[in-house]
Structure formats: C-alpha cells, structure tokens
Amino acid sequence: MDQNLLFEYFSQVIGPDWKNSAPKQLSGWDVVEALWPLNNDFRNRYRDFVALPYEARFEGKADLAQQHFVFKGKWPPVSIEVWRVILERHQQAIQVALANELAGNSLMPIPDRLPRSARTGAAVLYLLQQMKLPFAVVDRAGYSPDANPPHS
Template sequence: MDQELLFAYFTNHCGNDWQASVPVALSAWEIVEALWPLNEHFRPNYQAFRALPYHSAYEAQADEVLTRFAFEGIWGLVSVETWRVILERQQQAIVALPLHEVSGGAPRVYVPPMLPQSALTGAAILAVLHGMKLPLPVADRADFEPAPEPKGR
C-alpha cells in the first residue's frame, strides 16, 4: 500500500477535512464487498487470462492500472498478464482478509468516516490490492468464473 496515494484519494473524495477526522475501520467483509465488483470487470476477458501463470514482472503495471482505475474509473489498455496479477491479488484478498479477521487479527483498512460509499471500491483497491504482497501461494485459476453480484444488494 502506498499511503501517500491513499491519502490523495481521500482528499479527492472528502476534501482536506478528512485529515481532522477519526478514521473508521472497515471489517474484512466490508473490504470483500468493496472488492467484489471487480468480478464484473474481469468478465469480458477472463477466459484469456485466467489460465495464464502469474508473473511478478507485471506487478508494477498492475499497480499503475489499479491506480488509474481507482482515481479515474477507467482501466485503459491492460495486458492479459497484468489482468492475471490483478485477479490473483483480488482473489487472495477475498480469502485472506476474512481469515485474518476471524483469527483475531486487527483491522487492515481505515477510512475517513465521510468517505462516500461509492468510493469504497477505490479505497479498498489502493489500501489492499495496490502493492500487495501475496499472502498465499499463487493458485491455478484456470477454472475461475467471475462471481455474480451477491443477492440482496
């Protein structure tokens, strides 16, 4: 996580007042909910990248793409190798964060209380996926299917 980048994101969405606020912790489930919509962004191309091996050489490109998406809401041109890195990070975060919380781990993401709900995905991307060191071994994602939006939302 690049704290300076995350703070710039907070300023974009909350103005400078966020700096005087007491941050609130997001639960693991709130972070998972914020990262879940990325599944829809994987859908158009996932068949091209899900079976690719993970290559750490594309991690810096993944960080650039994630930053652009968080701040501008657009992906731009993304190589299949970079998509694969983003997929692995998202999937591992969805598994690891709840396990961390259930085992008594401290919250990992804090946001200003006035951060709009619509900005939570970008905050989660920058706080969790950007610069993420994979907590688990890389998985074979050849059978990956983007999950639909959870019912009841």
C-alpha cells in the first residue's frame, strides 16, 4: 500500500477536507464486494493470461496500471504479463478479505463520506498497490470471471 496515493484518492473523491471525515471500518465482506467488479475487467482477455506464470518483474508495471485505473477510471493498455500480476493480487486480496471476515476482523479504514462507488478504487490502493503476496502463487488456469457476484 502507498498511503500517500490512498490519501490523494480520498482528496480527489471527497475533497481536501476528507481528513475531517469520521473513519469507517470496512469488513472483509465489504472489501470482497468492493474488489469483485474487477472480474469484469479481466473478462475480455483472461484466457490470454490466466495460465501464464506469475512474474515478479512485472509488479512495478502492475502498480502503474492500478494507479491509472483508480485515478483515471479506466485501465491503460497493459501486457498480458501485467494482467497476470493484477489477477494474482486480486485473488489473494479476496482471500485476505474473506479470512478477515471469517475471523470477525475489520479490514480497511475509509472516510465515512467516501461513496460506495469509490470503494473499489480505495480497495485497489489499500490492498493491491505494491502488494507483497501473502500466499504462494497458484495456478489460476481454472479462474473464471463469470462467477456470480457476492451478496451480503
């Protein structure tokens, strides 16, 4: 996580007075719901990159792509290797969120004035940006972005 980027995002979405907002804790399930829409972004090309091995040398480019997505509202053109890094981060972030949900832990603080529509960007910056993978990389060949979205 790059805290300065996250704070910049809060300023962009809420305004410079976001610091006057009360903090709100998102549960693990809230974070799963925030990250789930990224599946739509994988849908068009996931067959091209899902079976690729994870290559750490593309992590920096993944960070840049994620920043572009969050601040510009769309993904820049990225290689399939970068998509593979983003997919692995996404899947592991969902695992972290679910583990926190099961343990009854809150996962992520946000300003209470952050709109629900901005939670995806906040979750990307909080969990995926500069992510050190908490689990071993696994074969994602069986991944499908067509799974039903979660409902609370």
